[in-house]
Amino acid sequence: MKKNLAFAIAFTALGCGTAAMAQDDFSAELKARQGQFRIMAINLGILGGMAQGKMDYNADAAQAAADTLVAVSMIQQGPMWPAGSDNMALDSTRAQPNIWDANDDFLSKWSDFGTAAQAIQAAAAGGVEGLGPVMGQVGGTCKACHDTYRAPAN
Amino acid sequence: MQRGLIPGVLVLAVAAAAVGVFVTRATPIDSSPLAGRDSDPAKGETVFIASGCASCHAAPDAEGDAKLILAGGQRFPSDFGTFIAPNISPDPEAGIGAWTLGDFASAVKKGVSPDGQHYYPAFPYGSYLHMDDQDVVDLWAYWQTLPRDATPSQPHEVGFPFNIRRSVGVWKLLYLKDDWAVQIADTPELERGQYLVEALAHCGECHTPRDALGGMNRANWLGGAPNPTGRGMIPSLRPADLTWGPTEIVYYLETGFTPDFDSAGGHMVAVIENFAKLPASDREAVAAYLKALP
Numbered sequence: 001m002k003k004n005l006a007f008a009i010a011f012t013a014l015g016c017g018t019a020a021m022a023q024d025d026f027s028a029e030l031k032a033r034q035g036q037f038r039i040m041a042i043n044l045g046i047l048g049g050m051a052q053g054k055m056d057y058n059a060d061a062a063q064a065a066a067d068t069l070v071a072v073s074m075i076q077q078g079p080m081w082p083a084g085s086d087n088m089a090l091d092s093t094r095a096q097p098n099i100w101d102a103n104d105d106f107l108s109k110w111s112d113f114g115t116a117a118q119a120i121q122a123a124a125a126g127g128v129e130g131l132g133p134v135m136g137q138v139g140g141t142c143k144a145c146h147d148t149y150r151a152p153a154n
Numbered sequence: 155m156q157r158g159l160i161p162g163v164l165v166l167a168v169a170a171a172a173v174g175v176f177v178t179r180a181t182p183i184d185s186s187p188l189a190g191r192d193s194d195p196a197k198g199e200t201v202f203i204a205s206g207c208a209s210c211h212a213a214p215d216a217e218g219d220a221k222l223i224l225a226g227g228q229r230f231p232s233d234f235g236t237f238i239a240p241n242i243s244p245d246p247e248a249g250i251g252a253w254t255l256g257d258f259a260s261a262v263k264k265g266v267s268p269d270g271q272h273y274y275p276a277f278p279y280g281s282y283l284h285m286d287d288q289d290v291v292d293l294w295a296y297w298q299t300l301p302r303d304a305t306p307s308q309p310h311e312v313g314f315p316f317n318i319r320r321s322v323g324v325w326k327l328l329y330l331k332d333d334w335a336v337q338i339a340d341t342p343e344l345e346r347g348q349y350l351v352e353a354l355a356h357c358g359e360c361h362t363p364r365d366a367l368g369g370m371n372r373a374n375w376l377g378g379a380p381n382p383t384g385r386g387m388i389p390s391l392r393p394a395d396l397t398w399g400p401t402e403i404v405y406y407l408e409t410g411f412t413p414d415f416d417s418a419g420g421h422m423v424a425v426i427e428n429f430a431k432l433p434a435s436d437r438e439a440v441a442a443y444l445k446a447l448p
Contacts, residue, residue: 041415048415052405094386094419136409139417143410143426146419152386 026085030093033080036072043068044138047120050128051135057128066117066124069138073114077107087151094151102148109145116141178323180266185256191291198296201289203431204354205282209424211239213305224249225303230276232382234368235312237276245302258294259287265326272322274310280330280370281356284349329369335362336375338446343435347443350436351376355425360388376447381420391444403441404434 043065049055050062086097099106116138123130202208211224226241243249250258257268265272265279273279285293315321335352338344351357362370363379371377378390390396398406402413407429410418418426429437 037416044411044415048405048409048411052401135411139409139411142417143419143423146417147423150419151384152381152388152420 026082026090027092029080029082029085030090033077034093036075036080040069040072044135047124047131048135051131057131059125059127062124062131063121066121069117070114070121073110073117077110094153096149096151099149106145106149109141109149112144113138113141177327178320180270180272180323181264182256182260182266182268182270183264185254185259187287188255188259188291191288193291193295195292195296195299197289198292198294200432201285201293201354202296203428204350204436205285205293206355206425206428207242209421209428211242223301223303225305226307227305230382231384232276232368234274234316235310237274237310237312238308240307241303241305243303244297244300245304248304248306249302250297251302255291255294258297259290262290262293265322272319272326274312274319274322275325275329275368278356278359281353281359283330283332284334284353286349289354325367325369328367331372335370335372336448338443338448343439343442344446346436347439347441347446350440351443355428355440357391360421361391376444383420386420391447393445393447396444400438400441400445403444404437407437407440408434 046055046065047062050057081095081099083100085093086095086099087093088097116134119137120131120134123134208221208224210228210230211226212221212228213223213225214228216223216225224241224243226239228239230237230239241249244251246252250261253261253268260266260268261273261277261279263279263283263285265275265277267273310317334348335358336348338348358370358376360382361376361378362372363374363377365371376391378392378395379388380386381388396403398413406412406418407426409430410423410426412418429440
């Protein structure tokens with residue numbers, strides 16, 4: 001009985017402790033959402049490198065990069081952005097609290113990225129000349145969101 | 155003896171105050187060099203874009219063509235209070251439609267209003283003072299083509315002692331400089347780059363650190379500064395810190411993509427929107443200037 005009680009207390013304490021820790025650092029969510037942006041940057045780098053002539057154009061590689069951007073755009077964002085995981089509460093993020101104040105606008109800007117990614121997907125294999133304009137379009141959606149919702153780097 | 159001294163000190167104090175009042179007064183610009191010039195609104199549009207007028211004076215959430223409506227209302231927090239961009243549309247009541255070319259030049263190049271007040275240096279006349287007279291004339295001609303808006307300007311939220319506009323006269327004596335911030339080689343490209351960076355695009359206003367009185371510290375020109383809006387740093391553009399090559403700088407100013415395909419954020423988004431509309435040679439001139447910084 002005593003043993004069971006002690007176990008129950010320990011279990012509760014452990015449970016609470018874990019919950020409190022998760023609430024404090026959100027490290028899993030931050031890794032996930034920052035990772036998706038890194039995947040975007042790597043694949044934009046492939047397309048941008050071809051558009052700038054820094055690397056040879058290759059239709060298959062361009063298509064794979066564009067397909068990846070579309071895949072990222074389909075990841076549901078909600079679970080990666082828990083309330084309180086902003087740059088006022090945490091040092092390891094540049095996400096500003098207005099993401100949660102104006103969440104509909106934030107999510108609509110994310111969906112604009114998806115639209116631009118589909119434009120890249122449609123253009124990627126059609127030759128290097130087509131990449132510049134759609135890169136501009138996708139870049140516009142990055143900036144539109146970062147303009148409002150991301151703090152400058154430290 | 156002591157009796158004689160006190161009136162003497164008093165006279166000196168009054169004289170010093172009088173000199174102070176004199177040197178800190180807001181005098182309009184000599185507009186005679188502007189008179190009788192032909193104006194080209196199309197060239198004025200380029201000046202308008204490069205100077206980023208709409209980036210601060212458009213309504214807070216304006217997008218696309220609505221950015222040409224200079225209704226004001228954007229808020230600019232600083233150590234001295236929050237400045238709220240005024241309506242500078244050509245509306246004669248709410249905006250600046252009733253101004254003369256001389257009024258406009260005094261505002262842009264000297265920070266002096268038509269009624270003889272100092273503007274706060276949140277308005278970057280410390281950079282615009284380098285603006286060519288012909289560019290001012292063309293810009294004013296372009297201004298007349300912009301839409302009018304009747305939104306009233308809001309007062310700045312600035313507390314004592316900074317709400318004493320006369321004190322801005324002292325600030326101007328300390329910090330307004332006619333010469334360029336740096337000496338660089340005088341090729342046409344570098345001159346254009348210097349004009350864009352130091353005058354029109356007023357890059358130094360955010361990228362150069364400021365001293366306790368809010369003046370740009372030219373000894374550390376474009377050396378990076380804390381973001382006045384709160385957290386984060388405005389990065390240094392000095393060659394030792396900005397390691398991007400010229401083509402990477404040009405691509406960034408056109409698309410907003412950094413060399414590792416991160417993207418621009420914050421107010422820099424508006425700056426890139428402007429630079430993307432300028433001729434490629436202007437973006438190249440900026441890159442050349444940054445790479446040539448001493």
